[in-house]
Each structure stands twice: as C-alpha cells, then as structure tokens.
Amino acid sequence: MGKTLFEKVWDAHVVAQDEGAPAVLYIDTHLIHEVTSPQAFSMLRERGLKVRRPERTFATMDHSIPTRMANATDVIPLEMWGTEQATQVQTLRKNCSDFGVTLWDIAGEVQGVVHVVGPEMGITHPGMTIVCGDSHTSTHGAFGSLAFGIGTSEVGHVLASQCLLQSKPKTMAINVSGQLSAGVTAKDIILAIIAQIGADGGTGYVFEYRGSAIEKLSMSERMTICNMSIEGGARAGMIAPDQTTFDFVEGRAHAPKGDDWTRAVAYWKTLPSDPDAVFDREIHLDASKLEPMVTYGTNPGQGAGITGHIPKESELENPAHQRALSSALEYMGLSEGQAINGLPVDVVFIGSCTNGRLEDLRQAASILKGKQISSGVMGIVVPGSKDVRNKAEAEGLDKIFTDAGFEWRGAGCSMCLAMNEDKAGAGKYVASTSNRNFQGRQGPGSRSLLMSPLMAAAAAVSGHVVDVRQML
Amino acid sequence: MAEFKTLTSTAAPLRVENIDTDQIIPAKYLTAVTKEGMGLGCFSNWRYLTDGSDNPEFSLNKPQFQGAKILVAGRNFGSGSSREHAVWALTDYGFRSVIAPAFADIFYNNSLKNGLLPVVLPEDVVQTLWDTLEANPNAEITVDLPSQKVTLPDGSSVDFQIDPFRKLCLLEGVDDLGYIMKREAAMNGYEAKRPY
Ligand code: SF4
Numbered sequence: 107m108g109k110t111l112f113e114k115v116w117d118a119h120v121v122a123q124d125e126g127a128p129a130v131l132y133i134d135t136h137l138i139h140e141v142t143s144p145q146a147f148s149m150l151r152e153r154g155l156k157v158r159r160p161e162r163t164f165a166t167m168d169h170s171i172p173t174r175m176a177n178a179t180d181v182i183p184l185e186m187w188g189t190e191q192a193t194q195v196q197t198l199r200k201n202c203s204d205f206g207v208t209l210w211d212i213a214g215e216v217q218g219v220v221h222v223v224g225p226e227m228g229i230t231h232p233g234m235t236i237v238c239g240d241s242h243t244s245t246h247g248a249f250g251s252l253a254f255g256i257g258t259s260e261v262g263h264v265l266a267s268q269c270l271l272q273s274k275p276k277t278m279a280i281n282v283s284g285q286l287s288a289g290v291t292a293k294d295i296i297l298a299i300i301a302q303i304g305a306d307g308g309t310g311y312v313f314e315y316r317g318s319a320i321e322k323l324s325m326s327e328r329m330t331i332c333n334m335s336i337e338g339g340a341r342a343g344m345i346a347p348d349q350t351t352f353d354f355v356e357g358r359a360h361a362p363k364g365d366d367w368t369r370a371v372a373y374w375k376t377l378p379s380d381p382d383a384v385f386d387r388e389i390h391l392d393a394s395k396l397e398p399m400v401t402y403g404t405n406p407g408q409g410a411g412i413t414g415h416i417p418k419e420s421e422l423e424n425p426a427h428q429r430a431l432s433s434a435l436e437y438m439g440l441s442e443g444q445a446i447n448g449l450p451v452d453v454v455f456i457g458s459c460t461n462g463r464l465e466d467l468r469q470a471a472s473i474l475k476g477k478q479i480s481s482g483v484m485g486i487v488v489p490g491s492k493d494v495r496n497k498a499e500a501e502g503l504d505k506i507f508t509d510a511g512f513e514w515r516g517a518g519c520s521m522c523l524a525m526n527e528d529k530a531g532a533g534k535y536v537a538s539t540s541n542r543n544f545q546g547r548q549g550p551g552s553r554s555l556l557m558s559p560l561m562a563a564a565a566a567v568s569g570h571v572v573d574v575r576q577m578l
Numbered sequence: 579m580a581e582f583k584t585l586t587s588t589a590a591p592l593r594v595e596n597i598d599t600d601q602i603i604p605a606k607y608l609t610a611v612t613k614e615g616m617g618l619g620c621f622s623n624w625r626y627l628t629d630g631s632d633n634p635e636f637s638l639n640k641p642q643f644q645g646a647k648i649l650v651a652g653r654n655f656g657s658g659s660s661r662e663h664a665v666w667a668l669t670d671y672g673f674r675s676v677i678a679p680a681f682a683d684i685f686y687n688n689s690l691k692n693g694l695l696p697v698v699l700p701e702d703v704v705q706t707l708w709d710t711l712e713a714n715p716n717a718e719i720t721v722d723l724p725s726q727k728v729t730l731p732d733g734s735s736v737d738f739q740i741d742p743f744r745k746l747c748l749l750e751g752v753d754d755l756g757y758i759m760k761r762e763a764a765m766n767g768y769e770a771k772r773p774y
Pocket residue numbers: 168169219220221240242458459460518519522523540541
C-alpha cells in the first residue's frame with residue numbers, strides 16, 4: 107500500500123521508536139519568538155544544557171511588540187513600550203546571543219510574524235519537520251512540510267535535543283474540487299471547511315488539503331489554508347509540493363543552492379501521496395459552491411456564507427452545540443436567525459499570519475482604492491513582515507490604505523491577539539482577517555467577525571458586513 | 579515535573595464548551611518571562627468584573643467550589659493557542675486534573691508535561707457530573723491513575739484511557755527530555771545521513 111505525504115515525512119524523521127512508546131522525531135527547523143521561549147531557555151540554563159543545533163533554530167519578534175511607527179520606517183523606540191514587553195524582547199536578544207541562535211530583530215532589516223518570515227527567508231522547505239511554540243506553525247504545511255505548534259516544555263526539548271517525543275496522528279484528506287468564483291478566496295475555503303467539520307473536527311488528525319481547487323492556489327493562498335488547520339482542531343495541515351512550491355522557494359536566502367537544489371527538488375518530487383495511499387478519513391468540498399464566509403460566534407467553526415443566517419438553536423441537534431451557540435450569541439450581542447449580511451462593524455483589522463502577506467494587502471487595496479472607510483469605523487493594516495511592508499510601499503499600497511483612512515503599521519501580530527496596545531474596545535465588532543474569534547481575543551470584550559481581506563475591505567467601506575461580490 | 583498518582587478532591591463544574599486557552603489565560607498575562615503567578619490570570623475574563631473585583635456569578639468564585647482540585651468542563655477544552663501558560667495558570671490556581679469529554683491536542687500534551695492530568699469521560703457522564711456537583715458541591719471525586727478509574731460521587735466508577743508511556747511518565751514524575759537524551763547515538767547517526 108502506498109504512503110501519504112504525511113507518512114513519508116513522518117517516516118523520514120523517526121530517529122528511534124520503542125515498542126509502546128511515542129517516536130523520537132527529528133526536527134529540521136525550530137522557530138522561536140519572544141513570548142513562548144523565555145521559560146524554555148531558563149530550563150536549559152537550570153540543567154546546564156546547550157542548544158544542540160543553533161543553525162536549525164531561528165528567532166524573531168512579533169507577538170508582544172508595538173506596531174505603531176515613530177516615523178515612516180521605524181516602530182517606536184524600546185523605551186516607549188510596555189515594560190514587560192520590552193523585557194521579553196531583551197530576554198530573547200540575550201538568549202539568542204548566549205546560545206548562538208539567529209535572531210531577526212525588530213531593529214533589523216528582516217522581522218515580522220514568525221510564520222510569514224520563515225517562508226520568506228526560504229527556511230521552510232517541502233519534506234521538513236518544523237515546530238514553533240505557536241499553534242499557527244501549521245502555516246508551513248503549505249510547502250508539504252510537517253509543521254505543528256508545541257508548548258514551551260517542548261520548545262525546551264527541541265532546543266536541547268533537536269527532537270520531540272510524538273505519537274503518530276491520523277490522516278484526513280480534505281478534497282477540494284471545482285473553481286472558486288470571483289470574490290471567493292482561500293480564506294473562504296478554510297472557513298467553510300471548519301464550519302463543516304467543527305472547531306474540534308480535526309482533533310488527532312493531520313489534514314492533507316488536495317484536489318483541483320488546491321492545486322491552483324498560490325503559495326500565499328495555500329498558507330492561508332494551512333494556517334487555520336489548528337482552528338479545525340488539527341495540529342498540522344499539509345499540501346503536496348509542486349512546481350508552484352519549488353518556484354516560491356528557489357533563490358530565497360536559505361533555499362538550497364546549486365547541486366543541493368537539484369537533489370532537494372528530486373527528493374521533494376517523491377513526497378506527494380501515492381495514488382493508492384489510504385487516509386483514515388476523507389471529506390469533500392466543492393469550491394464552486396462557496397460564497398464569502400463570515401464567522402458570527404466565538405469559535406472559528408461558527409461561520410456562515412454571506413447570504414446565509416446565524417443558525418437557530420432549534421436547528422442544532424447536539425445539546426453541546428446548542429449551548430455553544432447560545433453562549434456565543436450572548437457574548438456577541440447577536441441573535442439566532444440573524445442575517446450575516448449587515449452585521450455591524452466598528453473596527454477593521456487587516457493583517458496576521460493568515461492574511462498579512464502581500465497578496466492579501468493587494469486584494470484589500472483593490473477594494474479600497476479611491477474609496478473612504480465609513481465614518482465611525484477605525485481600521486488598521488498591519489503587514490505580516492517588514493518585507494511585505496516594503497514591497498507594499500513600493501507598489502503604493504500604503505498610500506491607498508492611508509488615503510482610505512486606514513492606519514499603516516509596522517510588522518507584527520498586533521490586533522490578532524492584542525498583546526500589545528492594539529486592542530479593539532469592549533463590545534466593538536471587528537471585521538478581522540485573522541484566524542481566531544475567541545472571546546476577547548482582539549482586546550477585552552471585543553467581538554471578532556473573521557473574513558477574507560476582500561470582505562474586510564468591503565466592510566470598512568460599508569460600515570457593516572456586506573457581500574464584496576457586489577463591489578467587484 | 580510533578581508526579582501524579584491518585585487524587586481525591588471536590589470538583590468545580592464549568593458548563594462551557596470549547597474553552598480556548600485565551601479564556602484560560604488571556605494574552606495580557608503572557609508578557610511574563612517566568613512561569614510563576616499565572617494563577618492570578620486564570621479565567622480572568624470570566625472571573626473578574628471590569629472593576630477588577632470578583633464576579634460572583636462565575637462558578638469558580640462560588641464559596642462552595644473553593645479549593646477544588648478537579649475542574650469539570652465541556653468538550654474541546656484547551657483549544658486554540660499552544661500557550662503552555664494555560665496549564666501553568668490552572669496548576670498555579672490549584673487544579674491537578676481536568677475532566678472533559680474531549681481535549682484539544684496541544685493542551686492535552688502540555689498538561690501531561692506539567693503533572694496536570696487530563697481525563698476524557700463520555701459526554702453523558704460529564705453532564706451528570708455537572709448536575710451532581712451543582713446540587714452537592716461537597717461531593718468528592720477520586721481520579722486514580724494506576725487503575726485508570728474515576729470514582730464518581732455516587733460511588734460508581736468509570737474507566738478512562740491514557741497512553742501507557744505518558745501514564746508511566748506521570749506516575750514517576752519524569753519528563754520527555756531524559757528519555758530523548760538517552761538516544762544520543764541514534765540522533766548522531768540520524769544527523770549523519772539527512773536526505774539532502
Ligand atoms: S499573527 Fe496571530 S495567529 Fe499569527 S502568530 Fe501572531 S498571534 Fe499567532
């Protein structure tokens with residue numbers, strides 16, 4: 107019997123496997139950031155350990171840093187930050203310098219959300235195992251790598267040993283066929299998948315997104331989809347590497363060069379699932395039937411199409427789902443049966459590792475060009491990385507955003523998790539291109555409506571949720 | 579790592595599904611560079627009113643549930659962020675075990691690495707348990723890891739599953755790193771022949 111993409115990557119990384127024990131799995135690339143790494147480095151110091159493979163470890167700063175700018179090019183100076191955030195940044199600097207780890211510092215040329223910077227720098231390759239103390243590490247699976255989030259204890263284990271103890275997950279094929287219609291994007295595909303399987307539908311599985319609709323997507327779109335695998339409960343999501351993948355990786359700073367490149371591509375071509383490979387579970391989705399999606403609740407599975415309605419409790423069979431709906435709607439200040447079109451919007455956030463790449467900003471700008479953000483709506487655009495920001499500025503996208511009334515920020519996580527000062531106020535509705543609509547995720551009391559960059563831009567102009575297809 | 583063998587305690591019911599790690603410990607408590615004191619932020623959005631005082635309506639604030647070492651929650655507990663701070667918050671608050679119909683993967687893993695035992699029980703058992711605990715807050719539950727049994731307030735017991743390797747680690751209070759580090763030779767051999 108053939109093997110799946112996941113099984114090939116898994117098997118290639120098992121260092122040791124005792125009967126009845128999890129596998130010792132080798133980790134090719136370890137990404138770290140300022141929030142989930144300090145306690146892991148403390149553990150190394152307490153036990154007198156070193157970083158086993160500093161050259162396989164890369165750090166950047168993204169979660170807690172401010173994204174406000176002091177002038178056109180720089181974020182505000184360290185002295186003006188929250189003290190604890192500044193301590194985290196300085197702790198990361200010290201840890202990276204003491205242990206010999208490459209750091210993409212906020213003060214340098216390269217920096218941004220860890221899952222945007224990694225692929226940009228060419229450290230994300232097909233067939234790799236990649237981990238980070240961050241659940242959206244699943245993003246890197248877009249390249250056909252096995253990439254998943256870990257806790258801080260495991261960050262320490264990987265630093266010390268370059269290995270992790272892992273039990274083998276199950277596999278789920280998510281087949282997406284058909285052609286997306288205009289105004290419907292990768293974000294809508296993944297929101298529709300999660301609405302179908304539920305926020306815990308993928309627990310215990312690694313997803314493989316496949317089918318004609320997936321093959322047509324760009325790397326940026328594939329990353330949007332794999333990014334949100336965790337929102338469906340899966341730790342990882344993968345897409346088979348193909349020419350689109352190779353073209354993206356080739357020539358980047360950490361991509362293999364010369365003969366290494368040729369050998370790497372030859373290996374990568376062996377990775378796609380064999381035709382006779384069997385998955386533990388399969389689901390299907392027809393992309394041609396999709397419309398723009400919006401979440402109305404407090405977990406990413408609570409989403410519906412723009413022409414749809416919030417469900418009624420009586421339409422749900424499972425009492426747990428009924429309870430989840432009623433508590434979500436109470437928090438959101440919305441009612442069962444309410445139409446998605448027209449939901450209120452106070453704040454628009456365009457950014458994050460889901461939709462903070464150049465293509466995303468281009469899409470949002472295409473709607474905003476020559477238009478004004480609705481009065482009473484506040485909007486910020488936070489590029490996923492400095493590279494995204496520079497390229498967007500070179501194309502004049504920043505001008506389109508600021509002319510429309512958006513704030514143009516430095517790179518970071520920002521209002522995706524509201525660890526810095528970027529918070530939507532209590533009770534405010536946020537049209538957000540990020541990935542989580544948990545209670546208070548975008549600031550205490552904030553209410554998130556997840557959607558695509560196109561839909562967020564359309565909401566900004568209209569002052570409420572609206573079908574972007576009418577504006578194309 | 580703290581070892582876990584058997585625990586008898588009162589239990590606090592939290593009748594909520596999909597409790598994500600942003601609720602267990604909101605982002606503003608993640609700015610620390612140590613693990614200490616995370617209990618203060620545990621469920622803070624629910625536990626405190628906007629003026630910072632305790633929310634009397636929140637289950638864990640009720641006098642009858644003070645000191646409970648077991649939390650009984652809805653399905654998909656610990657979803658979302660990989661932040662281990664969520665586990666540190668629960669253990670610092672005083673919990674040693676969480677019972678739920680299902681857990682999110684990363685949270686489940688993180689718990690095992692900190693001596694917090696996640697116990698999966700069937701949805702109907704959890705439902706009944708909520709009713710029992712709300713009616714009789716002094717009722718005690720015993721979670722016994724060696725026999726993989728939970729003894730409910732009415733004296734009946736339910737089995738639970740746990741990976742045998744993880745069970746051993748918890749019983750002995752050892753973490754993964756020692757096990758991995760014994761594989762030095764295998765790791766060197768592996769690194770010597772990478773695929774490209
Ligand atoms: S942008 Fe949001 S989801 Fe992505 S790493 Fe940052 S906080 Fe996490």
